[in-house]
Amino acid sequence: MFTKGEKLYEGKAKIIYETLEDKGYLVYFKDTLTAGNGVKKAEVLGKGEINNQISSFIFQYLKDKGIENHYITTISAREMLVEKVEIIPLEVVVRNVATGSICRRLGIKEKKVFSNPLVEFYYKNDALGDPLICPNHIELLELASNSVVEEIKGTALKINNLLTELFEGIGIILVDFKLEFGIDKDKKVILADEISPDTCRLWDMEKGISLDKDLFRKGEGDVLVGYTEVLNRLKGRI
Numbered sequence: 269m270f271t272k273g274e275k276l277y278e279g280k281a282k283i284i285y286e287t288l289e290d291k292g293y294l295v296y297f298k299d300t301l302t303a304g305n306g307v308k309k310a311e312v313l314g315k316g317e318i319n320n321q322i323s324s325f326i327f328q329y330l331k332d333k334g335i336e337n338h339y340i341t342t343i344s345a346r347e348m349l350v351e352k353v354e355i356i357p358l359e360v361v362v363r364n365v366a367t368g369s370i371c372r373r374l375g376i377k378e379k380k381v382f383s384n385p386l387v388e389f390y391y392k393n394d395a396l397g398d399p400l401i402c403p404n405h406i407e408l409l410e411l412a413s414n415s416v417v418e419e420i421k422g423t424a425l426k427i428n429n430l431l432t433e434l435f436e437g438i439g440i441i442l443v444d445f446k447l448e449f450g451i452d453k454d455k456k457v458i459l460a461d462e463i464s465p466d467t468c469r470l471w472d473m474e475k476g477i478s479l480d481k482d483l484f485r486k487g488e489g490d491v492l493v494g495y496t497e498v499l500n501r502l503k504g505r506i
Contacts, residue, residue: 303485317345318495319464326463337459353450359390362428363444438501443469465495
């Protein structure tokens with residue numbers, strides 16, 4: 269049993285607490301759903317529980333495949349216990365299919381399948397709108413060393429291969445997704461944050477419909493229906 273201590277951080281989708289037992293951090297998944305850097309916002313009852321279950325499943329899957337991450341165990345319907353890490357202020361986006369901002373920025377045709385996955389870095393800074401940055405910017409801002417950036421990129425591509433295979437096996441296309449990394453007590457770079465339909469674009473392989481937060485962004489359907497479908501398919505894989 270783990271007891272919530274001081275609230276350390278509250279973001280758009282999660283709250284991070286210390287544990288009184290000092291065994292790690294408690295991550296509480298909220299029902300809040302946001303888009304457009306928080307401009308569009310809603311409460312979707314049950315969303316947090318689903319994302320906690322999906323993230324728990326995926327973190328354990330990746331750990332079993334050799335990807336070190338902060339996940340320790342699931343505590344409750346909405347909470348997981350994770351290792352203490354210092355988050356690197358970078359959002360790492362891996363793209364397999366063109367959609368969203370990259371189409372607007374570069375004029376790439378929607379749904380173009382990339383011959384090789386594209387890895388992008390964004391500065392994790394709400395005040396600046398999480399801008400797209402390059403490795404030289406990362407070095408200039410002293411967010412991470414060049415060697416850490418290369419390590420993160422390599423790990424992100426390994427995760428992409430593993431998750432692409434996982435989702436293909438349940439009839440889902442992994443279009444793109446966001447990752448975050450942190451530094452653990454041993455000074456190692458490990459995967460952190462969450463992996464869920466809040467942070468991934470997932471398309472049904474047969475119908476081509478979204479099963480992710482785009483349902484909310486674009487007003488295309490019931491978010492809970494899409495998220496629950498992803499969870500049920502993952503559970504069916506066990």
